[in-house]
Amino acid sequence: MSTNVAEAAEAVVPEVSKGERFRSYDVDAFEVPGGREEDWRFTPMRRLRGLHDGSAEPSGSATVEVIGEASVETVDRTDSRLGEAGIPGDRIAAQAYSAFETATVVSVPAETKLEGPVTVTVTGPGTDQVxxxxxxxRAERFAEATVVLDHRGSGIYADNVEIVAGDGAKLSVVVVTDWADDAVHVSAQHTKLGRDATLRHTLVALGGDLVRVSPTVQFSQPGADAELDGLYFADAHQHFEHRLFVDHAVPNCRSNVVYKGALQGVDAHTVWIGDVLIRAAAEGTETFELNRNLVLTQGARADSVPNLEIETGEIVSAGHASATGRFDDEQLFYLQARGIPEDQARRLVVRGFFHELLMKIDVPEVRERLESAIEAELEAVGA
Incomplete structure (x- = not known):
């Protein structure tokens, strides 16, 4: 076989494992996606506003404000800590890595417990700006902290978020994407967990025209525990897409994924992809992933694809589940039979649907804000 033929044959061989996914900091190492690739088939490419093909050149800047007790640094790309949690796995993530001017590093020193949350507010560059x-x-060895990443404002924005939890660290991260209606946000979120580290990651999507977030969790040492929760509420014409990859590469780690979403209005579209890989060396793994979607009106669509890849039989447990449906008629009947009007009964069902996840958010101000946002969504549809 000639070299050219061999290279062509190699180029069309698909990935046999998510663990073999190509990663690079080099934008040109990735082909421009056309929308038919597995990673992009649910994404409305035109609404990415050029983030995927290189035509979205920087024309503004996002502002980052940090409030809390953590150490805050503004660094350039030569800082040796950057990239520790993960390498970009698609063209937009590589573009974001090559194009940022300065990075914000939020650190909690070793053996330090922060009493209050650290809030990192990211404000978009402005209407039509890129x-x-x-x-x-960073939570260093045996550190404990809660960090809120709050996104708001307008514009077209792509970024990489790194979460590094050292040995024995306990870190809770709440990511809120509450953008203006015109905003486009594509975010790759890389997490690296040390030995016996604990992560509670909650992702909330409420605003924006198109929001696509890809959380990846890498277990680097045994004994780590990751809880990944998500809550999203899409209105007419909004596109919310969440693509998770949990990589169990070492023994005796645990992960649990629970994402819940509600949709209402014409062309409201949500996408949830949950990939969990248990490698051959990851004996003693315990993992489960769940996605549930509640469709409130006609014209809304939810896509849900859980994937579980297991390379060893020496595990504690592994499973996944997915469900998409409309209101439970039995629940509505039960409430109405007790004298509760239909509109109030529908509200109660939606509140109950999200209650479990809301109660896990340990920042009261954020929880109350999300509860109010859900009420506003229900008011809009007259539920």
Missing amino acids: AYGHIQV
Whole structure:
């Protein structure tokens, strides 16, 4: 076989494992996606506003404000800590890494417990403006902290977020994407967990025209525990897409994924992809992933694809589940039979649907804000 033929044959061989996914900091190492690739088939490419093909050149800047007790640094790309949590796995993530001017590093020193939350507010570059960013959150050995990443404002924004939890660290990260209606946000979120580290990651999507977030969790040492929760509420014409990859590469780690979403209005579209890989060396793994979607009106669509790849039989447990449906008629009947009007009964069902995840958010101000946002969504549809 000639060299050219061999190279062509190699180029069309698909990935046999998510663990073999190509990663690079080099934008040109990735082909421009056309929308038919597995990673992009649900994404409305035109609404990415050029983030995927290189035509979205930086024209503004996002602002980052940090409030809390953590150490905050503004660094350039030569800082040796950047990239520790993961390498970009698609063209937009590589573009964001190559285009950011400065990165924000939020650190919690070793053996330090922060009493209050650290809030990192990211404000978009403005209407039709393009910006790229990079944020790293670090909890050093045996540190404990809660960090809120709050996104708001307008613009077209792509970024990489790194979360590094050292040995024995306990880190809670709440990511809120509450953008203006015109905003486009594509975010790759890389997490690296040390020995016996604990992560509670909650992702909330409420605003924006198109929001696509890809959280990846890498277990680097045994004994780590990751809880990944998500809550999203899409209105007419909004596109919310969440693509998770949990990589169990070492023994005796645990992960649990629970994402819930509600949709209402014409062309409201949500996408949830949950990939869990248990490698051959990851004996003693315990993992489960769940996605549930509640469709409130006609014309809304939810896509849900859980994937579980297991390379060893020496595990504790592994499973996944997915469900998409409308209101439970039995629940509505039960409530109405007790004298509760239909509109109030529908509200109660939706509140109950999200209650479990809301109660896990340990920042009261954020929880109350999300509860109010859900009420506003229900008011809009007259539920």
